[in-house]
Amino acid sequence: MVTVHESGSRSSPSAETSSRDVIRLAVGIGLVTLSSLMFQITVTRIFSVTLLYHFSTFAIGMALLGITASGVVASALAPRLRATLDASLVLLGCVHALAIAGVGALLLVVHVPGLNLYAGLTPPLRLYLLIVAVLTALPFFLSGLIVVLGLWHRTEHASTLYFADLVGAGVGAFLVPPVLDGVGAPGAILVIASLAALASVVFSLPKTRRYQIGSAVVFVLLLGLLGVHLRHGLLDLEMVKGVQEGEKLFEKWNAFSRVTVTPTSDSVYSISIDAGASTMLATPEEIQKLLADPNASMSQAVYRLKENGRVLVIGPGGGFDVASARHFGHRQVTGVEINPIIVHIVRERFRAFTGDLYGQDGVQLVHDDGRSFIRRSQRQYDIIQLSMVDTWAATGAGWLALSENTLYTVEAFEDYLRHLSEGGIVSVQRWFFPDTPRETLRVVSLGAEALRRQGSQNPHRHFLVWRMRFPVTTDLSPQFAGQIMPQEFSLGTVLIKQSPFDEVEIERIESLCRRAPQCVMVYAPGREIANPFTTLLHAEDPEVFYKAYPFWMDPTTDDRPFFFYMLKPSQVLTTFSRDFFRILSPDVTNIGLFLLMNSVLITVGLVLVAIVLPLLILSARQSRRGWGTPIGYFFCLGLGFMFVEISMLQRLTLLLSYPVYSLAVTLAALLVFSGCGSLLAGRLLPAARKGRPTWAFLGLVGVGTLYAWVLPALSDWALPLNLPARISLAVLVLLPVGLLLGIPFPLGIKQLGQGQGGLIPWAWASNGGASVLASSLAMLIALHLGFTAVLLVGTGCYLLAWLLFRRWTARE
Structure with missing residues (x-):
């Protein structure tokens, strides 16, 4: 890994060029993650309509699994793409944009004749869901590949690039409600694809005219398709949940x-x-x-x-x-x-x-x-x-x-x-x-x-x-x-x-x-x-x-507000072992449990097969040791980030009242503040080398623990306030935790760049796999113990990550 060192007060032409390259790469990555998060939320909305509401977790899982897979593939591709990174990003950006448009269109307009979601988990339905899973994961795989390639080849600027990653996603969360309200989910697919194509245009700027024209053509093509849809309803839904919709006097989408x-x-x-x-x-x-x-x-x-x-x-x-x-x-x-x-x-x-x-x-x-x-x-x-x-x-x-x-x-x-x-x-x-x-x-x-x-x-x-x-x-x-x-x-x-x-x-x-x-x-x-x-x-x-x-039948509370979930903890495993649809009898509110349990098992299996097993093989063949601690560190970060994010979103959604604000305010603010925290991580690298970024980790543990006990009372106190006051309070609450959440990941990437650069894709995959697992585990914990427990477990993950980081840096 080649590391670029900057010194002196005057910038050389090559340094200025490098700076422009980093800014261009950061803007492109920001557009990629912006479109990726918008697509993730929009697919969740589409699945809630075309499949069943339980498949929103399915959509999140497919998104994170696609990102995880990108890390595994990047470990094989990145050395070959080192000399052609810019061209690769242009091509990947174009394919990413077209994948969003193509997959979104297929999910909206392609249906299997006679396929009824209420007719049981038949073999055709199993095959259909498998195809949907692969297609849904594809755009996220491509976006993850773009980000991890950028991080690997620019580890010295990991803080800046991760800042762009998180801020792009935050802006995407902010844009989703007005886009869905303005053009609906079908139109949003093409808007998102156009934004993804714009990332390819940015990546093409230092390249030859051929690359610039190609990426511009994709961008203009997608904008044209958006215009056709808005005029003629190109992607409008005709079948929902396997059933043909009848005459519609009115139809409109919003963020929820x-x-x-x-x-x-x-x-x-x-x-x-x-x-x-x-x-x-x-x-x-x-x-x-x-x-x-x-x-x-x-x-x-x-x-x-x-x-x-x-x-x-x-x-x-x-x-x-x-x-x-x-x-x-x-x-x-x-x-x-x-x-x-x-x-x-x-x-x-x-x-x-x-x-x-x-x-x-x-x-x-x-x-x-x-x-x-x-x-x-x-x-x-x-x-x-x-x-x-x-x-x-x-x-x-x-x-x-x-x-x-x-x-x-x-x-x-x-x-x-x-x-x-x-x-x-x-x-x-x-x-x-x-x-x-x-x-x-x-x-x-x-x-x-x-x-x-x-x-x-x-x-x-x-x-x-x-x-x-x-x-x-x-x-x-x-x-x-x-x-x-x-x-x-x-x-x-x-x-x-x-x-x-x-x-x-x-x-x-x-x-x-x-x-x-x-x-x-x-x-x-x-x-x-x-x-x-x-x-x-x-x-x-x-x-x-x-x-x-x-x-x-125990009374549900604001901390465990799952009114419709009525299986006792002791029934979870016995229920899971039964036939899929027998767990519904006599209502359909427990399908979500089946999907969660399957998601946990599938994710654990994929992490073991796609990450742990290859690393064990590489260790045996190449005598590569010392990967366990850094990979464990990034795995803890993936778990902790999702646990903290999910618990904070739930508590502040209650405070803000409207579901749309959990996107436009809570999620957006948390991601943007985390991006800003990533920039702070660049100043911590000298301390990290000495194993002493203690305040960042322990500060997060302290804030998370404090919020676990204070937030319920704070939300209860603030609920009668007017909306602007509640929004301001939510943003203020998210500021410290968001800043602290953004520090550990780029800190770890920079640390890998000091001699273990080959592990960066694996670290990315480990982090993504943990995020998939956490999105399901958080729900299982919340169902039985409440969201306060989810937040405490999340802070515990960061405490463990700090201990691993100390061991990692002390050894080096």
Whole structure:
């Protein structure tokens, strides 16, 4: 490895040329990582629509595996490309841009006839997913190859190049929301490909005209395709989840959803989010008809217990709950909707269709997160309604395939109860599985725990629960439907009152239930109904009930907000050993666990085969020793960075409320600050040679440990602040941890450049493999121990990395 030393106060022409080359290389790498991160997030969005929401973790894994593979391949290619690095980067940049466009187009428009994701894990589906995995990894493999080649051939400028790597990714995170909002995921693919092609143009600047013209042609071609798509819908989706979409009256993407409106009749439209969750948009006449039906109106029975009350509807969707509140005489109704596309649909695009519901006196629609809104609200409400508020869409950040939801935590229910007027009621609707209740039972566990925290001695007197039975209709094959679908489908309603329910209220609900043939009372105070709800609410020690119940019903918290995850830790391995789709029975919320477990095993296998085994062979053949410590160091960095990043994103997403801000603010700021930390690493090399960059490592361990205990309380305190104040606080919180996160990696690369340059691609591969593993391990830890534990494990990884670094540098 040739190392360039700069000295003196005056720059020679060759030094100036070298400086320009480094700047050009840094700008090109920044554009590559910018486009790579944007593509990663966009593919996550596409998979959430075209496959299942669980595949967002799949997309992240494929991205990181592609980057890992690039390090392994670079170890073989880099010596041969030393003399032609510039030309190689131009060609790789062009291929990278075309790969983004080609792979994105294939994921959007190419479908296998008859392939139904809900028909079981058939051999054709297995083959399809394998092809998708390889194609998805390809652009990330190429981007990783470009970065690692640049780092290997310019180790003396590792800090600058890693700065460009991280800042480029940070800018990409910032750009994703406006790009997806402006041109949708199909258009975003071509925008991203054009940005990747621009990197090739930058790489071509010192080369001959042929290279410059070639890269410019690719750039112009991709821009032209973008124009054709925007005009003619070249890449618009026609099939989702293996099913042909029908007539669409409306379609729009943003950073965390794709929303469509399709007609089901002349008076009812369906609003679909990511071709999964849906909500109804209906005419006033149709709503009147539904509310006249005793069965259909039972979900709105809470409105009959109060007169002319103040109502808050969290997640109103198409407005049925709001219209119902008005129908039953409530004049002050506020709806809080987090998705701006749905706000646009009901307030503007289909305003006339709904009879201008939100233009009526006393009706208000607020674009906000329900949890944040209620924490800031100074009002008391007679009724707070949450009807099936969830989505199977992958989050904007793309990490949380198992769908965390901070509307369903003990802290959230405490917020709801605090904002009830005297005698006020919280009404929650969730799916009800009669054989072994889960979602509805967990709602009861949350409400009971919240009441206990607020001093209630008899929480069993504060609940009413009923369910509505519906026949199951499905297009699935009988064999597969029998595995995953219950024979009877029910919607449960839980009412939680701030004060105990009186006999008049209980009899009123029982009377309405008797008039509705599909209604079954599940729990009412003073009634002897033998079921898990009665057992839980009358238990002297709820922990005894939770331990005995076949599913994990412990109340979820802001630190472990996985409402839909209900497998006990002891069930994880036994569940994983069963047939793939039998773990679904009788719902589909545990597919994510299967994917996580597979991801962990596959990643461990790939790291052993692709990194550890080749290095062992090289050690034996070439007597190359001393690789274990530096490779272990970079592996710890990969684990630690992802653990810290994921935990910080989750906690600050709760603070900022909107999923889009986890991209545009949290992820972007963390990456940019880490890039700035990389520049600081250049000043630490002399200390590193003496084994003393102690403050950088231990500072990160200290800050991470402090944040593990302080951030939950800080987020809770700051949630009522206005949005600019919360954004400023989030950025301030990320500044020290981001700066410190950016230091260890370039420090290690420079250290390798002092005599072990041949290990740089392996270090890159090790770091990438650890990142793949960490993205899955972090979720497994969070599911069972919470995100605070993830952050503490991440800081522990950096402590171990520091110990390895001390040993490494001391030996040299």
